[in-house]
Amino acid sequence: MHSMSTEARRASEWTIHGERIVDDSRRAVLSIADVELPDGVRFEQYVLRVPAAAMVVVLDDAERVLMMWRHRFILDRWVWELPGGYLDPDEDPAVCAAREVEEETGWRPRSIEPLVTFQPMVGTIDQANIVYLARGADPTGAAPDVNETERLGWIPLAEIEQHMQEGRIVGAGSVAGLLAVLLRRATGTL
Structure with a gap:
C-alpha cells in the first residue's frame, strides 16, 4: 500500500472558508459550506449533520x-x-x-x-x-x-x-x- 507524505496529503485537502446553517431541526443540521479545492476553485457544498x-x-x-x-x-x-x-x-x-x-x-x-x-x-x-x-x-x-x-x-x-x-x-x-x-x-x- 502506497503511503503519502503529510505534505502531499495536506496539499490535496479541501479548505473550508466558512459554513452557514440553513436549517437546524431535532435530528439534522443542514448547512452550506464555502469550500476551496486544492487548485483554488471555490464553490458551495451542502452539508448535512445528523446523529449516528x-x-x-x-x-x-x-x-x-x-x-x-x-x-x-x-x-x-x-x-x-x-x-x-x-x-x-x-x-x-x-x-x-x-x-x-x-x-x-x-x-x-x-x-x-x-x-x-x-x-x-x-x-x-x-x-x-x-x-x-x-x-x-x-x-x-x-x-x-x-x-x-x-x-x-x-x-x-x-x-x-x-x-x-x-x-x-x-x-x-x-x-x-x-x-x-x-x-x-x-x-x-x-
Missing part, C-alpha cells in the same frame, strides 16, 4: 435475517430493511441497536457484536452508520411498531442477493450490513 445510526442484522440458526417491510415515501417504494435508528445523545451504539430491534420488531436480540461501520454519503453527510450482528432473538410478545413496518419477515440469506438485484433491499445500512454478513459467510468467518 445503529442497525442490526438479526440472524437465526436457519441463516435467516429478520427484516421489516416498509414504505419509504421519499422513494415511494416498499422495501425490506434491517431494524435500527438514531442514537440518542451519549447512548452506547450497541444499546441503541438492541433497543431499536425490540421497539421496531418485538424481538429481543440474544447477542450483539460489531459487524461494520460506514459513512452513507461521505461527500455530504457526516453520519456514522454502525451495523451489528445479532445471533438469534426471542419474541417479547409485543407487536411490531405499526409506524415502522407493515410486516416482518425472516429472509433466508440465500435470497438476499436476489432481493437487492430486484430493488427490494436498497437502503445503505441494510445493503452494507447484509453484504458484510454474506462476505463473512463466504469466507467461513460467520
